[in-house]
Amino acid sequence: MSSGAEPSPTATSYCRFIARRGSPPLDGAASLGVTGVEVDLGSGQRRHIWTYGALRSEEPIRPNAIDVLLTSKDEPGASLFVQGARFAADLRERAPQLSARAAWLREKRMWFVLLAILAALFFLGYMSGFSPAKSIAKALPDSWRERLGKTTRESMTEGHKECIDPAGLAALKRLTDRLSQGAPANVPFNVHVYDWSLMNAFAVPGGQIVLTKGLLDKSQSPDETAGVLAHEMGHGIEMHPEAAIIRGIGLGATLEVMLGGTTGGGLANVGLMLAQLGYSRDAEREADKHALELLKAAGISPKGLGNFFTRVVKMEADEGDKSPGAFSWFRTHPPAAERARLVGAQHDYPASPALDAGDWQSLKSICNKTRAADEAT
Template identity: 30%
Template structure:
């Protein structure tokens, strides 16, 4: 009489994959493979050729196996006899499943890149435009205050403090008089604060919350107060349309998306990035055109020639060239030639335009930082940094 050999059996912990819950199951070695008796009484056979070992750092004393093609269901075997039997009979226990084809990976990568592009270049700008209108003025001002201080620290070349704010009382009064004569108050969502920084960069920009920042270098470069007024009118246009807030929200949103993908871009890094972006005034071309149009109308209403904006651009373009210098600032802006032509076209024929400041006020503005304008003392001594590269 032939004696039937008893097949090894025991118990193991089973995870089906739907939930991270261990289920105690009966396990028996059969000729075709490993038979699992599930709690519902139904046997499940994992064939020898399909068994794959899964290294598991949390289970040093268990053999963790799964079936080929199934990455979630697994069996934790601690019974030494069962482990020995399976390791000796399963021919492909250490085999890896066929890897995902490169073509499929390329498709997935392309889809992911497209999704990120849609988020950054479409969804984030749309949401930023909506939030810029809904954001309370207090929130905008807090963002502008923080960014302003970061800018002052970033531009200080000594590393010991912050770039100084020009404190000349008469000069700041002249700047305020210029602002009052432009009279943009009815258009503004909040009050405007104007600061002049003691730095030779030829630049001006608006920050969230109504801050407008001028650099001494721009005032030094101006031939007359009307050119400064034209730049001021342009920056007021950005404040009216809340472009700085929209740009800051768009940049922060894009950084947030990229931070999820590549690492932490939160906190001070975002603030520094926004400071750099706002120094470079990287608003959209449409925003710049709208701000120019607003400046033309504001200047004309105040009795100041809109051509002053064009002459400021034109002289800087002649002095510093089109490939670098100020063009670095305007890389995301409309073409300089078109902006100059638009300013000249905004001049109303036959209208008698006047000066926005008298000679005393203009002299006070030129010395607001405590020294005479280099253009007044020595026109050939200028060695200035214009709008920074990188835009």
């Protein structure tokens, strides 16, 4: 046979044909004809021919396949089961779209199309000032954001014990609840304190916030701590942590998550990654704006936050190029002097201390009792 000749028919193989769902199966013989699979169901039954290009297989036909289950656009609703390794191998050659490789290429093609669509959305969003990462973050299920937040928090605070003194936890809850009055109802906050000398606070996904003992020790009033906590709540309201991690993980991993996959061990160092990424200056200013709104709604003066920023300016000047610890998250924020001026420009309104003297002392003593990450709750 010349290379341009049509393939000749093959020997028949046992088959079982079902005309439509609920119809009784009919036994017959299937062969590979010139244009398609030919099905002979015996005398009194019409002969069926399913063209090769219209065939679909329930499972890709692999090299070691011993049978196939076919459907066809030529006869919607019908199905054909054929036994025989030789039949399967020959069919894979004549209808290459049924092979495992073709199925793999179709799947990859879908990923490429989705990547291209998302890349175009990212580009259009960038040109218009729209944030695709934040939009994706808002589309994530709450359960996934909570799991991501827990993983991030544990990664970030590795080696430091959580502070769980009951009186301190009660005071912290009262402060958190008071500040949450001005937050959207669908953004719950869960605040944790860690026995960590670093003076800072940071938000992680799922409305979770970490305060450090160093921050509480260096805060001179409950209003200062309330101001910093309100700022981190602002990040949570805007979903800045989720958006930053999505940008850091990359488009492909984001697709995997959105399509129901998992990032597995890739989240092991997500806390470190978030700390290194930081936020844009615009994101920090958004969080400051929310902080001032939350403080006003809670009836807490913003002056404590302003005093805190003023002292940070002095500490930064005294510190010079020396940076305590592995990170200095405050260095990713807008200049403390700028933020102090913003707070100072706010109009006065009726306010009371964020916590009374007893609760403030309880909060500052919250690390009198601690729990390691691997201890039972």
